[in-house]
Amino acid sequence: MDAQSGTIFIDAVKEKDPSNLKPLKPIVEELGDSSLNEDDKLVELGYKPVFKREFSTWATFSFAFSISGLYATIITTFSYPLVAGGAAAIVWSWFIGGVGCMCIALSVAELVSAYPTSGGLYFTCKNLVPPNYMPVVSWVVGWLNLLGQVAGVSSTDWSCAQLLLSAVSVSKDMTYQPTNRHVVGVMAAIIMFHGFINSLSTRWLDRITRFYAAFHLLVLLICIICLLAMCKHFNTGKYVFTSVEPSSGWKPTGFSFLFGFLSVAWSMTDYDATAHIAEEIENAAVRAPQAIALALSLTYFLGWIFNIVLVFVMGTNLASLSQSSIGQPVAQIFYDVLGKNGSLAFIIFAFVILNFTGVTSMQANARTIWALSRDQALPFSRYWYRINKTTTTPVIAVWLNVLCCIGLNLIGLGSIEAIEAIFSVTSIALDWSYVIPIACRLIFGKRMNYKHGPWNLGWLSMPVNAFAVAWTSFVSVIFVMPNIRPVTPENMNYAIIVLAGVLLFSLVYWWSGARKNYIGPRVNVDMDSDDPFKMK
Structure with a gap:
């Protein structure tokens, strides 16, 4: 970009409306997208490049695939x-819930x-919502996304702790029964370990992530083969695909069936x-959506196959599975089919x-906190925005x-049922942080001159959206309801309380003064200052 073009661009940034980058458009059209590197595209969106682009194509796919934790999340x-x-x-x-998740x-x-951008779908509100409504809509989307990611x-990591302690229980022939305090203590150690890893550079995170997808797929394939090879008594196909035995207490049976969607919703x-x-990521406009589409397609297909295999080999005594002393029904299936050593190995793999x-x-989540802090959407944003x-x-x-994660999981000291509500909060909060921008695109897309990126669904876009x-x-209505009846303080679904509490805090914070400084996702390419909080 020459000096004259740079002057035009800076002048555009200094206008009162930070989203008005129209002077740049003729430059982009003249040069052509192919001549712009990824950082130029980021500047076009209004942000200074801060991170090093060190995620490879394979690492990007592996990252997207790792989010589902397919093999392990089905178990938990x-x-x-x-x-x-x-x-x-x-x-x-x-099968049914996966269709909705894929859309x-x-x-x-x-x-x-x-x-x-690092803001994810939160940032899209800047370009999909009319200016009068954009700040409050992006505020709600940002806080929903943050809540969903923290949950x-x-x-x-709570499930990580459960799996590790389940492995200990199996190794001691079920003579050891983990308590809530044990799970909380192990959980805290695991979260701090993950914090240490995430304190490393992007290059190290790339190297660690590359290993994951191949390892995960290999473990899943070996597990399926071992279960099919070692099982002595298979359930019939009729039982697998048609047997409905609800034990939730909800009636009619069809309504009880709906609570099963939580497994696929939490995994996908x-x-x-x-x-x-x-x-x-290099070429993020193509590689990132490709990774999402491929990773979730594999998760959907392989997850369905794995569930079918588990049902074929699990036997018909559902009560013994749901009340397993090991703590996980699938861990009990492993123990029954593969024996002590086999089950121990595959539980550790899941961990x-x-x-x-x-x-x-x-x-x-750390990048989400960083992106929200860049826009002053969080208390003490100046501190969370800092880059090491x-x-x-x-x-x-x-x-x-x-x-935040350790604090949230301390709920588990009082009630296992209460902490399991976090599973529901994850799905509800994250999915709504996605569908609000998607809905805005459907409603305001033409008005806001929305243009597809290089990866898109073509004519299928509108019906899929x-x-x-x-x-x-x-499904949000289902996920906030108690999973078991009759409802007691112990089995109550507290997801709605956690969700409402965080939203109430965000709205109180908004009306108490945050709305005076918060204008939504903002431009920070003012070259006269290195301070991110002197944004236009």
Whole structure:
């Protein structure tokens, strides 16, 4: 970009409306997109490049695939469809629910291609919502996304602790029974370990992430082969695909069946996590959405196959599975089919895989905190926005995430049922942080002159977007209801309380003064200052 063009661009940035970058458009059209490198595109969106782009194509896919934690998350959420409706609920809730999840994932991938920034779908509100409503809409979307990601890291690392202690229980022939305090203590250690890893440079995170996808796929394949080879008594196909045995207490049976959607919704979520590292990916407008689409497609297909295999080998005594002394129904299936050593190995594999999910989830969440702080959407934003000069990563945001996740999981000291509500909060908060921008694109897209990125769905875009919004509206009602009846203080679904509490705090913070400084995602390419809080 020559000096004259640079002057035009700076003048545009200094206008009262920071989103008005029209003087740059003729330059972009003249040069052609192919001549712009990725940092130029980021500047076009209004942001200074801060991170090093060191994520390779394979690492980007591996990162997107790791967010689901497919093998491990099925193990930790298997109890939901098991109780909701038994064999058929396990198989068909994943198949049906996965269609809705795929529509959300593909819709998210489109928006990530159009706006590849660390703000993820939060940033898209700047270009999809009319100016009068943009600040409050982006505020709600940002806080929902932050809540969903904190809940996601918390529930992931809680499950990590459960898996590790389940392995200990198996190794001691079930003579050891972990308590809530044991789980909380192990969980805190795991979260701090993940915080240490995320304090490393992007280059090291890239190297760690590359290993994950191949390891995960290999473990899943070996597990399926071993279960099929070692099982002595298979359930019939009729039982697997048609047997409905709800034990949730909800009636009619069809309504109980719906609670099984939580397993697939929790596994196939956090779609925009890859977007939060977009400023660390080369050719992010193409690679990031491709990674999201491919990773979620594999998760959907392989997850359905794995669930079918588990139902074929699990036997028919559902009560013994749901009340397993090991603590996890799938761990009990492993023990019954593979014996002590085999089950111990595959539980440990699940623990390792879920640790990768925890690491990548925390990395995405730290970038979310950093991006929201860049726009002064959080209390004390100036501190969370700082980048460590040695690692060039937002280390302070990482450790804020660590503290928030440990604090949230302390709920588990009082009630296991209460902490399991975090699973529901993850799906609800994250999915709504996606479908609000998707809905805005459907409603205001033409008015806001929305343009597709290089990766898009073509003519399928509108129907897929519409179904994503409708599906989220439907399942959110299910996810805030108690999973078991009769309802008691012990089995109450506290997801609605956690969700309402955080939203109430964000709105009180908004009306108490934050709205005076917050204008939504803002431009920070004012070259006269290095202070990110002197933004226009």
